[in-house]
Amino acid sequence: MADTRFFHRTGPYTLGHIASITGATIERGSVDLILNDIAPLDLAGPGQLSFLDNVRYRDSYRASNAAACFVAPEMVEHAPEGMALLVTKTPYKANALAAQAFYPDIWPQSRIAKSATIDPTAKIGEGCIIEENVVIGADVELGKGTWIEANTVIGASCVLGDRCRIGSNVTLSHCHIGQATRIYPGARIGQDGFGFAIDPSGFVKVPQLGRVMIGVHVEIGANTTIDRGASGDTVIGDGCWIDNLVQLGHNVKLGRGCVIVAQVGIAGSTIFDDYVVVGGQAGFAGHLKVGKGARIGAQSGVMRDVPAGAEVMGFPAIAIKQFMRQAAILNKMTKSKDKK
Amino acid sequence: MADTRFFHRTGPYTLGHIASITGATIERGSVDLILNDIAPLDLAGPGQLSFLDNVRYRDSYRASNAAACFVAPEMVEHAPEGMALLVTKTPYKANALAAQAFYPDIWPQSRIAKSATIDPTAKIGEGCIIEENVVIGADVELGKGTWIEANTVIGASCVLGDRCRIGSNVTLSHCHIGQATRIYPGARIGQDGFGFAIDPSGFVKVPQLGRVMIGVHVEIGANTTIDRGASGDTVIGDGCWIDNLVQLGHNVKLGRGCVIVAQVGIAGSTIFDDYVVVGGQAGFAGHLKVGKGARIGAQSGVMRDVPAGAEVMGFPAIAIKQFMRQAAILNKMTKSKDKK
Amino acid sequence: MADTRFFHRTGPYTLGHIASITGATIERGSVDLILNDIAPLDLAGPGQLSFLDNVRYRDSYRASNAAACFVAPEMVEHAPEGMALLVTKTPYKANALAAQAFYPDIWPQSRIAKSATIDPTAKIGEGCIIEENVVIGADVELGKGTWIEANTVIGASCVLGDRCRIGSNVTLSHCHIGQATRIYPGARIGQDGFGFAIDPSGFVKVPQLGRVMIGVHVEIGANTTIDRGASGDTVIGDGCWIDNLVQLGHNVKLGRGCVIVAQVGIAGSTIFDDYVVVGGQAGFAGHLKVGKGARIGAQSGVMRDVPAGAEVMGFPAIAIKQFMRQAAILNKMTKSKDKK
Known part of the structure; x- marks a missing residue:
């Protein structure tokens, strides 16, 4: 359901795969059911996975056309017919993990922008991404794969670990x-x-x-x-x-x-x-x-x-x-x- | 009254012109009266236009040397002698419109700074102003005449309409x-x-x-x-x-x-x-x-x-x-x- | 006690010198006692100067190994044996002045970064420090020795005095x-x-x-x-x-x-x-x-x-x-x- 102008979707994934990465139990539906996206209960349709975390949304759940849904055990009996059910005590967390699978957090290729100013004494780990107009002072240390977004300033002697992401400005x-x-x-x-x-x-x-x-x-x-x-x-x-x-x-x-x-x-x-x-x-x-x-x-x-x-x-x-x-x-x- | 180091004043304008652009009615004073600036009641002098919006300032109004003043109908009788009066139910708004006329919002000439980094896939509308060290990501779209001030970062795929102004940093x-x-x-x-x-x-x-x-x-x-x-x-x-x-x-x-x-x-x-x-x-x-x-x-x-x-x-x-x-x-x- | 990766310490200083720059009176200890750092009461050891400003910390004071300490007159009697005492009604302020002596506020050499964009009409005082990607508009005036940190934007006609320091971004x-x-x-x-x-x-x-x-x-x-x-x-x-x-x-x-x-x-x-x-x-x-x-x-x-x-x-x-x-x-x- 995310705007693919901004977000890159992967998949599709089977119901079985989603169960395995989230720890949920398949209560209803085929292991081989194909799921190609996540969506809120009221908007989800065929091929889409949803979740119910708050009883306030029970009516949306009952009326939902989602192909599959993460639900707590006590909500199984209220499910609409034909909906595959992934039972878990933590539907919100399970949905977060599924969302991470469909929309992984993709980082750019390692690069150092020409307009970045990096003091020669700074130590830049392997695989860092250093964007435009970044200024890095003397004796700074960046771990491996750390990402510094544009127009950010890092003063002398700061130490950053691996895989940090520092936003712009x-x-x-x-x-x-x-x-x-x-x-x-x-x-x-x-x-x-x-x-x-x-x-x-x-x-x-x-x-x-x-x-x-x-x-x-x-x-x-x-x-x-x-x-x-x-x-x-x-x-x-x-x-x-x-x-x-x-x-x-x-x-x-x-x-x-x-x-x-x-x-x-x-x-x-x-x-x-x-x-x-x-x-x-x-x-x-x-x-x-x-x-x-x-x-x-x-x-x-x-x-x-x-x-x-x-x-x-x-x-x-x-x-x-x-x-x-x-x-x-x-x-x-x-x-x-x-x-x- | 504005510091011309920072603000560019236009005019002068006649009382009649000011009435026409603000919708106020000339209650007193000549259509041809020349006004060359706006100023608060207590500081305004010959050739200057003021306004009274809050009864708290009635004494300043009575004592004011402003050449002309926007006032509500009920304040006409309290005006000092010799002050031209522009009557309106919304003196604050009328003054805003007059201020816009004397001090128009002047934008710089269209230009793209050399130090700006614009992804080749971005679409930049006609007449944009893109200042120093701006970073514009892939697939961004800017409308016509939009102004991006220095050191601002616009991430991939953002869409901005015409005549937007995005401040610095x-x-x-x-x-x-x-x-x-x-x-x-x-x-x-x-x-x-x-x-x-x-x-x-x-x-x-x-x-x-x-x-x-x-x-x-x-x-x-x-x-x-x-x-x-x-x-x-x-x-x-x-x-x-x-x-x-x-x-x-x-x-x-x-x-x-x-x-x-x-x-x-x-x-x-x-x-x-x-x-x-x-x-x-x-x-x-x-x-x-x-x-x-x-x-x-x-x-x-x-x-x-x-x-x-x-x-x-x-x-x-x-x-x-x-x-x-x-x-x-x-x-x-x-x-x-x-x-x- | 400060991390010398980030802070440059000067000294050592004698007890007499510290007394003279802070206005404190030596109540106990030799004028020639050598002090090489400041530290909190509970961490201070030989050669280190501390202060007691809040009665809440009296126990730390009594147990402290600091070589010398700024104290209010009424706390002299509670001092541990062997601690040199600098008596003052304002121990917190005295400590601030001592800290300024040990860790002076060192500014970089005057320079103007190549990536700074300075309008030709701007007047830059002697000895300014203008860092990377700074943008300075038309008719700006900077006093002597003023420091503009990286990625800062100064709009047209602003006036800054001497020895100002404007942070980054x-x-x-x-x-x-x-x-x-x-x-x-x-x-x-x-x-x-x-x-x-x-x-x-x-x-x-x-x-x-x-x-x-x-x-x-x-x-x-x-x-x-x-x-x-x-x-x-x-x-x-x-x-x-x-x-x-x-x-x-x-x-x-x-x-x-x-x-x-x-x-x-x-x-x-x-x-x-x-x-x-x-x-x-x-x-x-x-x-x-x-x-x-x-x-x-x-x-x-x-x-x-x-x-x-x-x-x-x-x-x-x-x-x-x-x-x-x-x-x-x-x-x-x-x-x-x-x-x-």
Whole structure:
């Protein structure tokens, strides 16, 4: 269903092949059924594979003309006649894997554009793709097969691992980036943090002498900004997903697998344990600790430490149940006033 | 009054000409009165045209030395002696049209910079302006007279209409852009949205197989980010105005003429009908519907659908009147505690 | 302690020299004690200088192996044996000055990259550094020793003072910038503000005919956006510090020495007096006045004028004491409901 002007489709694949690469079980349909594309339930037709992940879309599922569908076990009985069924507890993930098969992430051939400026002391790994007008400073090291898109600037001494992809118009400085990490267009990583001492004659800049250390398989969104450490490092753990327009101050440390939705701001020296999830536009004061697996609601303002596993929301952020109760009480108060 | 170092002024124009291009009626003053510039009420002098749009500035109006002024009918009686009057129900708009006449939006001569890199398969319309270090990918199509400012990158297969203006340091990919649309510097349009499935071994990326479809006469602000659809498209309707640092997630759809003020964030798959207005820093959860002409206050957190014509505010967003009443009740409660 | 891959350390320096450049008094230790680096209290060892600014870190101080330490007078008695002491009322500032000595801000040699495009009418001061793919428009003026990093675009007629540093991938237009001002990567300064008049047939653009006037010793963060004035100028006073991802609308005026933390948004025509401090993600409606030295809490939504010296917080922003009391009352209300 994707526009082939922009996306290259492979296949077709048999139902059996799709089952094998996704771990789903064929509940109905022939192993040899030919599938040539993926599509949403309401648009899918013959030869197309779909998925049902949310009960909200059950009616679309019942009416769908998809040739095959990923479904949870409990949805099998609601399937329309003639639809092949691939049963899995994780239909969304199975569909992601099938989509990766039909539309693989194809990288360009290795090349170094003539208009790129690469300092002679930089070490460029085998098979890199370095596009137009890229500027690479002294002593930079790029791993094998790393892709630097056009008009990006990589400051002196940065180290990037293998198979990284750095989008266009990005600025990197004072950083180490692990393998297979992806930075989206316009991100700014490694600039001086916001550090000054107050003086009667104005502000005295505090030299920012740390780095940004980014793990492997990290995603960092478009126009996001990550300042380097003031003393010691700013750290992004392996497998973190950071969305667009996020601000991370100096010496922020994120554990492994954290998810930070768009426009979040985290002030300096706040430390996240692993698997913390933060909704969009939330903000964190500096020098806080956020425990493992904590979940922070969108737009929250976090002013205190958050224990592991806690779910908080609001400003100042409180337990999500308490937040909902406050909102309900306030609504009731204003409504009873209406009646007077 | 504009600095002619930066702006080119034309004219002079007669009062009659100004009336004719703005639709205002000459209430006082000669058709042949010569006007050679526009200026604010408090700074305007002989030969200068001003406007009164806000009663707050009535004193400036009464004391103004402007040669002529756009005013609403009810303000005629408060005019100072000797001031020519152009009466209109929309003085702000009339002044905008007069400003466009005195300071026309002048575009440079058509040219293609030598340092631009244009893929040989790209189709460049007549009269385009392509500035330094622009990179244009394979199969891109640019309409007639479109202007691409320096250091901008346009990914493969993008289609832009006639007379678009794309600012400097912009990144475009996977998008169609209608005619006369303007994108400001540093915007990022068409990158992958924030889509992943959770897996015990980490996150599985969901291929983002949609596009960004942008209408005609749209404005998209500096450093704004618009992700492409995951499956199906992200859509920006004709005539939308989007300010700086806005985040639009995958599959967001905006109707015609929506106004989105700076730093707003809209999560994936939320759909706006036409003429929705959103104040700065507001946020929207995903998968919501916002009805025609709804108005969302600044910093609101919208977690539910908003009906057509509704005005909401706060977090969670509620009817604006109720929001104001809550604030008043809370103030009263804290003040009565003060007295104890 | 800084990674010498990225930072160049000078020295060593004697305790006496450090005392003389920071204004601290040697309370304990030899004037000739040799110091060769700075380090945090818990990591510092022989030959290393540290500081104690926050009582929270008193235990680290007592256990520290630092050779010398900046401390406030009242902390002298808690010092570990053998540690040289530099007494000052401002240990954080003293440490900043020492850090500047050990790690001076070294600029590259003057040069103009071959790939830079400089209009022949531009005036480039002596000793400038103009990096790769920079584009400088007609009639631009750069002061002496100003540094323009790679892939930055400076529009026609902009004027920059001496010793400015403009980061990479920046866009400047319609602006004057005072000496020793620093703009971080990806900032967008001088584009059209968000100005339109509403018309039945759509929106009528209001020509934006002002400039952005930026003082001396200003810092403007990464990916921050500052629109030019609509009529008259947007103004940033001397010595302001503006963090990343901040949005300043047309005709905003900041006095001297204001501090604006990341992701703040200030709507058009709002005016700050001197030394206003704004926490992260706060927002301001347009046309407000904020008095000298006012302090605005993070995430506040300011909808009214703020008097000089006031401290406000919340949405809508109220006096910080009242805000804290509201939060406490709401907590109590929800908790008493728990008991029922």
